[in-house]
Amino acid sequence: MQNHTxxxxxxxxxxxxxxxETDPPDYGVARVVRSNGGYIKSSGASHVLTTVTAxxxxxxxxxxGECVPVPPSLGEDEAxxxxxxxxxxxVWDRLQLELGEIAVYTEGNKLADxxxxxxxxxGGCPVIRLxxxxxxxxxxxxxxxxxxxxxxxxxxxxxxxxxxxxxxxxDLSGRPEIIDLLLEAMPRWGRLMLAGRTQKPLTVDxxxxxxxxxxxxxxxxxxxxxVFEKREREAYLSTAxxxxxxxxxxxxxxxxxVAHRSS
Amino acid sequence: xxxxxxxxxLTVYTKIPPALRPTLKELFAKSTLxxxxxxxxxxxxxxxxxxxxxxxxxxxxxxxxxGPGPDEVLVEAECSLISPGxxxxxxxxxxxxxxxxxxxxxxxxxxxxxxxxxxxxGIEIGDRVTGRIKHASHETAVANKLFKVPxxxxxxxxxxxxxxIIVLQGIRKAAIRPGERVAIVGQGLIGQLSNRLARLLTxxxxxxxxxxxxxxxxxxxxxxxxxxxxxxxxxSCVYDIGADVVIEAVGTPQxxxxxxxxxxxxxxxxxxxxxxxxxxxxxxxxAAQKKNLTVIGAHISDMPEKDASPQRWTYEQEGKLFLxxxxxxxxxxxxxxxxxxxxxxxxxxxxxxxxxxxxxVGVTFNWTIKE
Numbered sequence: 230m231q232n233h234t235x236x237x238x239x240x241x242x243x244x245x246x247x248x249x250e251t252d253p254p255d256y257g258v259a260r261v262v263r264s265n266g267g268y269i270k271s272s273g274a275s276h277v278l279t280t281v282t283a284x285x286x287x288x289x290x291x292x293x294g295e296c297v298p299v300p301p302s303l304g305e306d307e308a309x310x311x312x313x314x315x316x317x318x319x320v321w322d323r324l325q326l327e328l329g330e331i332a333v334y335t336e337g338n339k340l341a342d343x344x345x346x347x348x349x350x351x352g353g354c355p356v357i358r359l360x361x362x363x364x365x366x367x368x369x370x371x372x373x374x375x376x377x378x379x380x381x382x383x384x385x386x387x388x389x390x391x392x393x394x395x396x397x398x399x400d401l402s403g404r405p406e407i408i409d410l411l412l413e414a415m416p417r418w419g420r421l422m423l424a425g426r427t428q429k430p431l432t433v434d435x436x437x438x439x440x441x442x443x444x445x446x447x448x449x450x451x452x453x454x455x456v457f458e459k460r461e462r463e464a465y466l467s468t469a470x471x472x473x474x475x476x477x478x479x480x481x482x483x484x485x486x487v488a489h490r491s492s
Numbered sequence: 493x494x495x496x497x498x499x500x501x502l503t504v505y506t507k508i509p510p511a512l513r514p515t516l517k518e519l520f521a522k523s524t525l526x527x528x529x530x531x532x533x534x535x536x537x538x539x540x541x542x543x544x545x546x547x548x549x550x551x552x553x554x555x556x557x558x559g560p561g562p563d564e565v566l567v568e569a570e571c572s573l574i575s576p577g578x579x580x581x582x583x584x585x586x587x588x589x590x591x592x593x594x595x596x597x598x599x600x601x602x603x604x605x606x607x608x609x610x611x612x613x614g615i616e617i618g619d620r621v622t623g624r625i626k627h628a629s630h631e632t633a634v635a636n637k638l639f640k641v642p643x644x645x646x647x648x649x650x651x652x653x654x655x656x657i658i659v660l661q662g663i664r665k666a667a668i669r670p671g672e673r674v675a676i677v678g679q680g681l682i683g684q685l686s687n688r689l690a691r692l693l694t695x696x697x698x699x700x701x702x703x704x705x706x707x708x709x710x711x712x713x714x715x716x717x718x719x720x721x722x723x724x725x726x727x728s729c730v731y732d733i734g735a736d737v738v739i740e741a742v743g744t745p746q747x748x749x750x751x752x753x754x755x756x757x758x759x760x761x762x763x764x765x766x767x768x769x770x771x772x773x774x775x776x777x778x779a780a781q782k783k784n785l786t787v788i789g790a791h792i793s794d795m796p797e798k799d800a801s802p803q804r805w806t807y808e809q810e811g812k813l814f815l816x817x818x819x820x821x822x823x824x825x826x827x828x829x830x831x832x833x834x835x836x837x838x839x840x841x842x843x844x845x846x847x848x849x850x851x852x853v854g855v856t857f858n859w860t861i862k863e
Contacts, residue, residue, distance in 0.1 A: 408776075417794060423781060430773040435748045436588055439787060440763045443665075443794025446787035448780035 233267030233293040239281050241305040243312065245454045246338055253454045254280040256312055258305045259289070259296075267293045274298030278308055278466060280457050295457070297466045302474055310482045311469035313340050316453035317347035319465050320399050323447055324420045328352035330395030333386070333411065336360035337401030337425045338451065343485040344399060345371055350472075353397070357389065359407060379406055386414040396420070401451055403427040412438040419444050424451035525556055535559040537566060541628035542838045542857070544595040547585050550842035552835050557632060562611040564632045565621070569859040570647035572601035572627045575655060576681055576855070577743045577766055580845045588768035598627030600654035602647040603859070608635065615640065622650040623811075627835070629859050639811045642819040648832075649818050651856060652685070652825045654792075656814035657807060659685040662764035662790035663693070664810075665803050666737045670694040675735035675754040676717065678742030678765055679707040681853050684828050686739045686764065687716045692822060699733055701754060706851045713827055723750070730754045739764050745771040752779040752787075760786045829854035834861050 242257035258276055261269065269277060277296035283289050299308040317340065326332055332353030334345045341358070348356045349370045356371045359382065367373045374389075376382045390396055396419040398411050403425030411421055412433065419442060433439075439446055456465050473479045508516060529536050536556050543553050560566045579597045581589030602622035605615055612635040615621065623638040625631045641650040659682060668674055674695040676686045679702040690698055700717040702708075708720045721729045730753040740751035743765030751761050780787065795807050805813075817823035830852045833841050838857070844850055 423776060427776040427781060431776050432770050432772045433748075433774055433776075434770050435745065435763055435787075435789075436767045436769065439789035440766060441791045441793060442789055443791060444789040446780075446789075447784075448776065448787065449784045450781050 233265055233269075234290050235261055235267075235269060235277065235293055235296055236263040237277065237279070237289050237291055237296075238262055239283055239285050239287050239289060240276070241309060242281055242285060243309050246340060246452050253452055254282050256309075256454050256457065257281045257285075258299060258308045259291075262288065264293075269293055269296060269298050272298050275301065276305075276308065278311060280454060297463060300470050300474065303470060306483070307473045307479050308470075310473055310479065310486055311466050312456060313343055313453040313486050314347070314472065314482050315456045315465035315469040316340075316451065317344045318351070318468060319456060319459065319461070320344055320422060320424065320451065321348050321351045321353070321397065322465075324397040324399065324422055324445075326351050326353050326397045327395055329354050330397055331390055331393050332356045333396075333398035333414075334358055335400050335402045335407050335411075335425070336362060336365075337403065337407075340451070340453065340486065341401050342368060343482065344401065344451070346481060346485060348397075350478075355389070357386070359386075359410070376407060376410065379410055383410050383413055386410070390414055390416055398422070399424050399451070401425045405429055405431050408433075415442060415444055417442045417444075420447070421445070422447040422449065424449055426450050522556065525558065529558060532558065532561070534561065537630050539628055539630035540835060541596055541626060541631075542598065542835065544583055544591075544593055544597060544842075546593050548583055548842070548846045550583065550597075550838050552838050555628075557630065560607055560609045560612075560632045562609040563634055563636070564609045565605045565612055565615055565635045565638070566607035566630060566632050567601070567603040567621060567625060567638075568606045569601050569603040569625065569627075569629055569631065569857075570620075571603075571651040571859065572598050572625070572857045573651040573655060574598070574627075574841070574845070574855040574857070575600060576845060576849055576852075579842075580849070581766070581768055583842055584846055586768050588766070596626050596628070599624045600651055601625035601627070601631070602641060602650035602653070606630075620647065620650070622647075622653045622815075624654055627838070627857055629835070639808075639815055642815055645815060645818045646826065648829065648856060649825050650815065652818075652854075653811055653814060655681060655685060656825075657795075657810045658682065658792045659689055659764065660810045660814055661792060661795055661805065662686070662739060662762050663689045664805060665788050665790045666690070666739060666760060666762045667803060668693040668695055668737050671696045672736035673697045673699070673734065673756075675699045675701055675733050675738045675751075677701045677738060677740050677747055677751045677754060679711050679720075679853075680741065680849065681828065682743075682765060683739075683741035684710060684716070684853055685825070686741050687711060688823055688825070690737075690739065691715050692817070695737075699735065699754075701730060701733070701750065707853060710828065710830070710853055715824055735759060738762070740767070741765045743767050745769045749774060749779055752783075752785060755783065755785055757783045758785075759783070760788060762788045762790050764790050766791070825854070829856055831855040832858055835859060 237259035242255045245253040276299040279296040332348035399422040620641040621638040698717040699719045700711045733754045734756035738751045738754045738761045
């Protein structure tokens with residue numbers, strides 16, 4: 230198979246969410262200047278999404294396999310939203326969230342609410358945010374549970390979980406007390422993603438909270454730019470593009486991501 | 493018994509000198525059993541069973557039980573297999589396994605049906621059965637919770653039933669694909685059974701990871717592992733394994749971390765051993781998050797009561813499969829037995845178990861040997 234490359238001009242970039250240790254690259258929208266064949270050329274796409282290491286207006290050469298064509302109906306800003314949206318959708322995809330299952334997410338990074346919103350769009354019911362911010366307003370169709378008093382939060386979450394056939398949760402905080410709370414509240418066959426960078430050593434009761442519950446624990450770090458590394462990159466980003474073509478979804482994403490974005 | 497009567501009896505009981513209490517307790521139990529026998533028109537059967545009388549004290553004692561109820565059968569044991577992890581945990585009072593004494597251990601026994609209740613269908617007197625039965629010469633059990641043993645399977649092999657089901661549900665959750673690299677951490681009975689069941693899924697390599705080389709010979713038998721690593725010789729060997737799938741079969745908090753170190757980036761770690769206690773000071777970032785690990789809990793109580801789904805079969809389905817694997821010769825377990833003990837030797841057996849089991853893997857009680 231021939232290795233096609235694209236010559237691109239970087240038009241707009243966004244910074245990754247975390248920079249510690251992993252040092253992920255920026256990502257951005259770039260205009261196609263030249264192509265030596267390949268499916269992007271034949272698709273006629275004028276812009277692509279890709280990871281970038283060069284500043285705006287730079288000319289870069291990138292293998293076609295690292296680029297995803299941007300639909301012509303989307304502007305640069307909407308195209309950039311596809312990356313965090315795809316990452317948020319991939320969280321619940323990996324947790325296999327089903328219609329009517331509980332979806333719990335936590336505070337911890339600027340995209341937390343986009344992750345929660347993705348759970349609502351995937352049919353999570355209820356979608357509960359655990360946080361310590363009394364000012365925070367719940368998402369449309371979402372709930373909030375304060376963790377100011379962890380014991381009370383655990384009691385209330387357990388009550389909410391009781392009788393529900395499915396439980397999924399994602400921790401974005403990396404904080405031991407929140408991870409502990411989620412592990413304790415998780416019922417049998419629960420699925421939990423530890424997606425917040427843990428900074429402190431944890432004490433985990435694997436016996437009671439993972440082994441005996443038959444739980445699934447996914448350990449990784451939520452970093453939107455990582456969707457470029459996933460095998461399903463094309464699928465995730467294409468799905469996100471299709472969603473962003475709907476004005477109401479693009480508006481919600483834009484509102485939830487705006488604090489994070491920089492050009 | 494009504495609450496008010498229990499209260500009166502307890503009040504009287506606490507006023508009796510402690511030295512007399514066991515005798516009185518026994519008398520009371522015998523009397524109530526006789527009353528129950530008359531009321532239910534069920535015979536009293538004499539048997540012997542292993543009892544944990546206190547921490548690290550096990551004895552074989554005579555006992556009485558009622559004959560089978562309408563949906564039950566009376567099983568005369570031939571062979572029972574010790575579940576080393578659980579029984580040691582109870583015997584030594586390990587965290588998460590506290591029981592009140594006396595305690596009757598055991599849950600994996602094969603034997604013969606000698607009596608059956610009127611409503612039992614599909615099992616006849618003389619049939620060989622296996623299932624969740626204690627270490628006892630005679631025991632009643634609900635008939636539809638037992639498995640009929642195929643004629644080509646010995647009682648010794650069939651007595652592995654419960655341990656086999658435990659490991660099967662874990663191996664199923666591991667979803668091993670042909671060509672993958674598998675590491676089995678721990679080479680006790682659960683670990684050795686994991687070796688053999690994982691082998692049925694054609695991995696490219698199975699690596700055993702154990703504290704010492706004590707169980708190497710058994711692990712390397714046909715159907716076992718390809719490589720055997722001793723942590724005593726090289727504690728850092730785990731970092732070079734890079735397994736796609738790791739089965740944790742030790743059952744200690746530290747072993748959970750060892751298992752994570754054995755996995756490659758993006759690997760799956762199945763927690764099959766009962767790691768009673770807390771895993772402290774775990775650097776989740778280095779051990780798991782950085783490597784994108786998936787950690788899967790696998791305990792027998794997680795199995796669905798009915799209706800199987802992918803990677804989650806019922807207890808009954810796994811039990812039938814286990815016996816089928818034995819029957820067809822795809823799985824061999826008899827060579828994992830390192831000590832065929834008489835029930836009368838139970839004191840010595842549990843003493844060894846309390847010390848960690850030495851080199852033993854499979855330990856059975858043979859109930860057919862008459863004194």
